[in-house]
Amino acid sequence: MNAHAPMARRGIALVLVLWIVVILGGIGTVVVREAHTSAGLALNVRASAVARYAAESGIEATVAEIERTLGETTDSVQRTTWLNALAVTPRDSIALGEGRVMVSIVDPTARLDVNEAPEANIALLLSRLGPPPRAASTARAIRQWIERPAVSTDGRFAAPGAAAPRFVTPLRSLEELRSIPGVDIALLERAAPYLTIDGDGTVNVHAASDTVLAAAFGERRNEPSRLLLVARGWRAGHPLTHELQAVYALSGTRLVLVHWREQER
Numbered sequence: 001m002n003a004h005a006p007m008a009r010r011g012i013a014l015v016l017v018l019w020i021v022v023i024l025g026g027i028g029t030v031v032v033r034e035a036h037t038s039a040g041l042a043l044n045v046r047a048s049a050v051a052r053y054a055a056e057s058g059i060e061a062t063v064a065e066i067e068r069t070l071g072e073t074t075d076s077v078q079r080t081t082w083l084n085a086l087a088v089t090p091r092d093s094i095a096l097g098e099g100r101v102m103v104s105i106v107d108p109t110a111r112l113d114v115n116e117a118p119e120a121n122i123a124l125l126l127s128r129l130g131p132p133p134r135a136a137s138t139a140r141a142i143r144q145w146i147e148r149p150a151v152s153t154d155g156r157f158a159a160p161g162a163a164a165p166r167f168v169t170p171l172r173s174l175e176e177l178r179s180i181p182g183v184d185i186a187l188l189e190r191a192a193p194y195l196t197i198d199g200d201g202t203v204n205v206h207a208a209s210d211t212v213l214a215a216a217f218g219e220r221r222n223e224p225s226r227l228l229l230v231a232r233g234w235r236a237g238h239p240l241t242h243e244l245q246a247v248y249a250l251s252g253t254r255l256v257l258v259h260w261r262e263q264e265r
Helices: 004-072 077-084 119-127 132-146 175-181 185-194 212-213
Strands: 094-096 097-105 225-234 241-251 255-264
Touching: 004 077, 004 094, 004 097, 004 225, 004 241, 119 132, 119 185, 119 212, 132 185, 175 185, 175 212
Parallel strands: none
Antiparallel strands: 094 097, 097 225, 225 241, 241 255
């Protein structure tokens, strides 16, 4: 009988045991990693839900506050003064359970609406911030993009010289300006604080800058006709933020929703 056979068998058994330990260790690592991943996903889902709830609650509370104040303000001068102060009054964040929300208010009628403004008015504003030739070409590119010819059913534009129908396709964000062929991006970046896509063609002369007033068109008013409410909600201790942007038209003492945008950051 070979004396080395039992030792060989024990050696093989030891190798098998070691391999089993390695495999089980690998499985354990994967299980732990998957558990951590699942827990992280669950935390993110919860944080997202809390952030969205906080942002929505912030919008609703701000709308209620504005409507209540307008309902209680019977003097037109006080109303105008209060409305014009909304966009320049700092607002603190609010705790809502495990969530927090910060709401800021913007007066879109203190800016030039690129969706509504004629080419000449856009060019006039841009010319105060850059070379007139670049301002003119950028304004032309913007207006042509917004009022570009309709696409036919086969995906082609109408032939040159043909009476092509044109449709107004409003920009949905100022960021879209950067993707328009032929625009001067550096010029648009300088103009961003004076532009909006949320106006209605009117201008608030008490809030608009000289740059905007020089290019203004349409009706001039003493108070905003629209308000943009920007709410950023988050769960305390979590980096995810949910942003809501709600545009409201002022109708007497009521706020009427016009646009609603949202995104997570």
